[in-house]
Amino acid sequence: MTTSHTDHKIGPPLWLLAELTYRCPLQCPYCSNPLDYASQEQELSTQQWLDVLQQGRALGAAQLGFSGGEPLVRQDLPELIGGARELGYYTNLITSGLGLTETKVKAFADAGLDHIQVSFQASDPELNNAVAGSRKAFQQKLAMARAVKEAGYPMVLNFVIHRHNIHQMTDILALCENLGADYVELATCQYYGWAFANREGLMPSRAQLAEAETRVNRYRAELVERDHPMKVIFVTPDYYEERPKACMNGWGSLFLTVAPDGTALPCHSARLLPIEFPNVTQASLEDIWYRSPGFNHYRGDGWMPEPCRSCDEKDKDFGGCRCQAYLLTGNADNADPVCAKSPQHDRILAARTAADHATAGLEDLTYRNARNSRVFCRS
Numbered sequence: 001m002t003t004s005h006t007d008h009k010i011g012p013p014l015w016l017l018a019e020l021t022y023r024c025p026l027q028c029p030y031c032s033n034p035l036d037y038a039s040q041e042q043e044l045s046t047q048q049w050l051d052v053l054q055q056g057r058a059l060g061a062a063q064l065g066f067s068g069g070e071p072l073v074r075q076d077l078p079e080l081i082g083g084a085r086e087l088g089y090y091t092n093l094i095t096s097g098l099g100l101t102e103t104k105v106k107a108f109a110d111a112g113l114d115h116i117q118v119s120f121q122a123s124d125p126e127l128n129n130a131v132a133g134s135r136k137a138f139q140q141k142l143a144m145a146r147a148v149k150e151a152g153y154p155m156v157l158n159f160v161i162h163r164h165n166i167h168q169m170t171d172i173l174a175l176c177e178n179l180g181a182d183y184v185e186l187a188t189c190q191y192y193g194w195a196f197a198n199r200e201g202l203m204p205s206r207a208q209l210a211e212a213e214t215r216v217n218r219y220r221a222e223l224v225e226r227d228h229p230m231k232v233i234f235v236t237p238d239y240y241e242e243r244p245k246a247c248m249n250g251w252g253s254l255f256l257t258v259a260p261d262g263t264a265l266p267c268h269s270a271r272l273l274p275i276e277f278p279n280v281t282q283a284s285l286e287d288i289w290y291r292s293p294g295f296n297h298y299r300g301d302g303w304m305p306e307p308c309r310s311c312d313e314k315d316k317d318f319g320g321c322r323c324q325a326y327l328l329t330g331n332a333d334n335a336d337p338v339c340a341k342s343p344q345h346d347r348i349l350a351a352r353t354a355a356d357h358a359t360a361g362l363e364d365l366t367y368r369n370a371r372n373s374r375v376f377c378r379s
């Protein structure tokens, strides 16, 4: 297949995210999967995934993430890891740790997996298990984090931060240190999928955020004093910024996500947009990346309305996040309302005010499970 002149301006998809399944034993109310995931049970076969990986590598992808749902649910994971290794990918498994065993951790290492990221919900079993919707999650995660370390992987622990666990920063970091983490990702909730549906019950107030930043910075300073190598990344919520994030480093510029049923997306949330996206069962990955209308939709700046079109920061933030613009304004062409120049910035200001006054408890959240998803399938 030949590439057109325009194709040459588009770089290769360096990051490939394989969302192997939407199945998951946990029920986190901030899951980024689609609300109606229960209506999308179709999954690519092992051979179809191996074919996607092969095509991705041929296009120039170097990093491969296995995620979901819970990717461990797929029994063919060792085969997919082995295939990815043969193709020369740097591979990362993003997991809750549920369904993992010491034997699997070792088998994945033998198959060539480079990296395992285990996610936690909190620093104590009560809160962790309440958020995860599973009574045994915390103990299992602890055991698996230790097994991952034991097997010699770089230890990456991820905590999704929201208003119910943001007070735990010091305890979370102490737990990570205790487990021997090399990297800790404190990722404040991004409001897509289930997290958007639960935003009022999850978004921290500005005061909570300021307190958390102080604690993280204090802990970081102590680590430096003690010459401790643990690295801490704190991703703060863009809802408290005045300029939008350069989402995905620009639409269709680096990231290519393949959903469980083979739908190819420029980001993991794009499925919610009123845009038709191609499927790997019907088109080659090369066609999808370079020539599909879905991937070309927001490339460049021709699509931009004001104030983005004449903004001198448009090459830096690319107009922000299309999914956020859609969720907050009903039109994905609009500037991301996080930007203070956006005429719809009031939506962000209203969310901040709501966070200052929110009283919702964990019991008020809509948990991510098939029963709740079916309600969204009907709506």
Ligand code: FES
Pocket (backbone or CB within 6 Å): 192, 247, 248, 267, 268, 269, 270, 320, 321, 322, 323, 324
């Ligand atoms: Fe889809 Fe930002 S999450 S463009």
